[in-house]
Amino acid sequence: MSAFLAMGGYGFYVWTAFAIFFIVLLIDTLAPLARRRRHLREIRARIARQANRRRPGTPARNESNA
Amino acid sequence: MTSPSPLLEARALCFSRQDEPVFGPVDFALHGGEVALVEGDNGSGKTTLMRVLTGMLHAGEGEVLLDGAPFALDTMAGAVVFLGHHLGLKFDLSARENLAVSAGLYGVRAGTSITAVLGDVGLAGFEDEPVRRLSAGQKKRAALARLLLLPARVWLLDEPYANLDREGIALVNRLLRDHAARGGAALVTSHGAVTFAGDEPRRIRLHA
Amino acid sequence: MTSPSPLLEARALCFSRQDEPVFGPVDFALHGGEVALVEGDNGSGKTTLMRVLTGMLHAGEGEVLLDGAPFALDTMAGAVVFLGHHLGLKFDLSARENLAVSAGLYGVRAGTSITAVLGDVGLAGFEDEPVRRLSAGQKKRAALARLLLLPARVWLLDEPYANLDREGIALVNRLLRDHAARGGAALVTSHGAVTFAGDEPRRIRLHA
Amino acid sequence: MTPGSTPAACAALLRRDLTLAWRRRGDIALPVLYAVIVVTLFPFALGPEPQLLQRIAGGVVFVTVLLAMLLSLDGLFRPDIDDGSMEQLMLAPQPLALLVGMKILAHWLTAALPLVVVAPVLASMLHLPPPAIVVLVVALAVATPLLSLLGAVLVALAAGAKRSGMLLALMLLPLCVPVVIFAAGAVAAAQDGLPWIAPIAWLGAGLALAVVLAPLACAAALRIAMDT
Amino acid sequence: MTPGSTPAACAALLRRDLTLAWRRRGDIALPVLYAVIVVTLFPFALGPEPQLLQRIAGGVVFVTVLLAMLLSLDGLFRPDIDDGSMEQLMLAPQPLALLVGMKILAHWLTAALPLVVVAPVLASMLHLPPPAIVVLVVALAVATPLLSLLGAVLVALAAGAKRSGMLLALMLLPLCVPVVIFAAGAVAAAQDGLPWIAPIAWLGAGLALAVVLAPLACAAALRIAMDT
Amino acid sequence: MANWVPLWLHRLGSPPTFYRFAGAVYPWALGLAFVLGAIALYGGLVVAPADYQQGDAYRIIFIHVPSAWMSLFIYGVMTLAAFIALVWRIKLAETVAMASAPIGAAFTAITLATGSLWGKPMWGTWWTWDARLTSELVLLFIYLGIIGLCHAFEDRRQGARAAAFLVLVGAVNVPIVHFSVNWWNTLHQGATIRLLGPSHMAASMVWPLLTMMGATKFYYIASLFSRVRTELLAAEGGKAWVRELAVAGVAGGKA
């Protein structure tokens, strides 16, 4: 096992390379998931805010006399 | 004076920002000799509408027609002038030099000159002052002088009354009346706080 | 409610730019509970007067007194708030965050909160929107909210009515009335095109 | 030239940009001074050995000229967009690509030409031998318009962005790499007494292509930028 | 901390500037990328010989960091002046010098610190040996706050001018020469195995002085700048 | 048969449908990537023998080469999507182009890092200014420029279109990376593996490499779909289907 880990003296290089590979891809996998959670939270906040905005009595559509 | 196909026409024009509608379907047709007032509260989408009409912003749905033909930035050949919140003046040049550039780009309406239009808007004596040194209202007047100088038939004016004194407001109204009399069309935004002189104009209301 | 020494006083105040006088000697005294309107045409020097009163520009002659003491930027301890053509809002922050910074710098008037003042100026629902996304009038309202939040006794407002709709103008008038009732003083510039509600205010006229 | 015709429009725009540059003539001098100062910093940072300086002279002058141009590029369209002039250019009855081409020409005349003129002085401060200096000037005369044109496209792309200064550097520098390699390569070849025509010819071919395509690309990019 | 007290004001301002930087977090990364790209340009311009690159590594990294900081310095007070925030800072019941100091601190944290962090990578791309890299980082850690402080004074002075970017470069670079000489000298000494403490100590002394004086000078310069 | 394909494509192009489709594909693609990756690692680290010249250090090849290929492949996909986005203004193409950029940048960064880690024992240096290494570095800058430009805009679509433009401009670099070993003589290895014709490598080394290549492809699909989903949510924030999703997310605890 320790021979496997030593990689014929190149253990440091090989294992660092593999570690970088996995860490970078892990970050790449998690980033969009976290961002999606944030977006959903923001959309909910926006829905709440827009409910606040619409003043009572104003029609929702535009009109023009042309 | 009304020509068969309107100068500027909007059909079911909508605009959305990030899928939230800014203004709903707007329809209007503006013939030569007509001035229309776009009214709406703060944030109702007046500036946005103006920018869509100039072709800077792409409307989500609906279309804008100029002289009966679908509107495109490349083909409208200087028929439209736009005066927005930003006046399009170079602060290091004088009013006269600024107008000379516009004249080179758009051409000059027959029978006017740069000195004459600057006098008309009340900037006589300030022609060669760098625009930087003019007050807020004087800058606005310099921008209004462009309208007089250029041969465009359609004017799009976003809050032309802001920052002007009483006399300046009267000036804008006079410019609009003369323009209409020449057969031009104009679309003007305002909050309705200043009274628009002359015969009651057409109104287009936007709601927030 | 009138205190013995006026809150803000100008004595024979003159300002010249390159030896050309911008405005002649101006004298006034503003006691607590008073609102004065500075009127003048475009280019008459209203903005310049405001900047002299805040201490940003140094007056050529004459003096400004605050609470009876000569005025200096270092010593006036947040007694003055200024609202100019530039609103002093960070466009990348929301209205709430902008107000939080002002509160940190100047402190907060007893009995108010940021959410409350934003609601008062009609920005409920827009508190967390970046200021960049607000329309011209909504930005102005966000700037007005600062006035309500801070404990300053003297307000200097340069064209607070510009870009506001009718309701917004009424809002400014209400703010001014409440401020005066609390014993504050305010100096407001305007072209006189919008009517100032309430009892007839003091007027200071500048001539171009 | 009747006002409103295309030649008149080009002339008016060119005159405007040159007048503006002249009103701020301090600013024309500034890239030059910037380049002078950056080049003088190197002997301080590296020590004053002539052989070393001579060895790096060509490269340092190129990088410096590139950075100095970069600083001025940001001001190519930004002021026009901020003060509303760009809207007027777009609404004018003229081909936008041509107007944009005029703006790029004005930029090259005011921002790059002075650098080309001063480059021999900078190079001789770093002990570059005279024959190589001639090649340096030739290389710069071909490379700087190319950089102006490439830069203009990227500036136009970034013009709609919230803030563009640094972003521009990020986008421009990778694209400049070939230009720098060819131009500095020509100087290095001349310094070693090798033929240096080939890299310059490549640059010239690139320039010919860019003169045609870049204004069109710029105009398209500006249309995208104004769409907010 | 009650709102309106001096610590609260400092905290509010610092928080504001850091939030703004975070909202534009792309911009924090940009000076770093700029530095990376400028450093990579040198091998293209000079050719890839490791001995040559190693010889100039320290100097190039310093000049690059300096230029990257320079680009970001322009944004230190200009946005606040343009949007009216500066007037509010001046009218606030707090010592202006202290508020300005907070702004400088925020600027250093967001613009210079990332450069210090990335400098070892840049240096090793140019083959600087590891012991010299340690000295490089130490020298940068002392030199960059000094540059931030000096730069802030000059930005404040130039703020009244119509356009300040280039002017700033011009005024800052000569002042930076001593800083560059000391800092690059320390690295060169380390590279040659000589003692390198003395130049760093000088820089430290300069920093101590600047921390006290620069905010005061800045505040005075800003008062002058606003007086137009 | 001939009819339902375009119809299906059209349906797929509509955001809510694509959102659901991508959501369904995502776990499968990620799972497949994981399984193939595990097999390839077993083959590469345990089964394959040490190289007679490089010893065990050569095992970096099993991540270096697939990542390097992906860094170029993804740029190719991005170029195609950017072209479609600019010419036909198709929203989904914009989204695919922009979602690909960070993944491509990640693979480019991995290539650079693992190459450096391999270069130290093999060439005695972390970095040289060799044509392939340098052009790969430039590729990273181009990726970062695209990401930076895209995010520098207030409006998503506008940013996407400006960045798509830059994608096309930067595409010239891709052939340079690939052919640099042929055009300039460099330290870096030439093509050792050919899909067509005999390779220069032992079969026990080739199969884990090809398996890893498959794993990275599936990983790309998974990551791309995950990002596209996120983008769609952000871009369509005002539409009813997103709002329902957001509100349902609170109620159901999962979106």
Ligand code: HEM
């Ligand atoms: C920072 C250093 C390095 C970088 C940036 C780099 C980059 C690349 C790139 C971009 C490719 C893909 C080329 C293509 O598909 O067209 C590649 C392939 C390859 N690299 Fe590297 N590399 C580096 C170091 C190394 C080292 C040190 C070795 C081994 C001694 C190596 C061995 C290989 C091999 C064997 C291939 C496959 C070649 C093929 O079959 O096409 N690389 N590298």
Ligand SMILES: Nc1ncnc2c1ncn2[C@@H]1O[C@H](COP(=O)(O)OP(=O)(O)OP(=O)(O)O)[C@@H](O)[C@H]1O
């Ligand atoms: N750049 C932007 N990004 C996102 N939303 C915006 C942007 N500009 C404006 N908005 C929003 O769009 C709506 C319409 O804005 P617009 O500027 O068109 O209003 P307006 O009618 O001109 O108002 P005002 O009278 O205050 O100038 C507002 O609710 C505003 O919040």
Ligand SMILES: Nc1ncnc2c1ncn2[C@@H]1O[C@H](COP(=O)(O)OP(=O)(O)OP(=O)(O)O)[C@@H](O)[C@H]1O
């Ligand atoms: N920076 C400056 N340099 C030189 N002169 C200036 C400068 N700013 C304003 N002026 C001049 O000073 C005079 C007063 O300008 P000021 O801006 O105070 O007018 P104002 O009353 O605010 O006008 P407005 O109603 O148009 O805003 C004007 O004649 C103007 O031309």
Ligand SMILES: [Mg+2]
């Ligand atoms: Mg508006």
Ligand SMILES: [Mg+2]
């Ligand atoms: Mg004024």
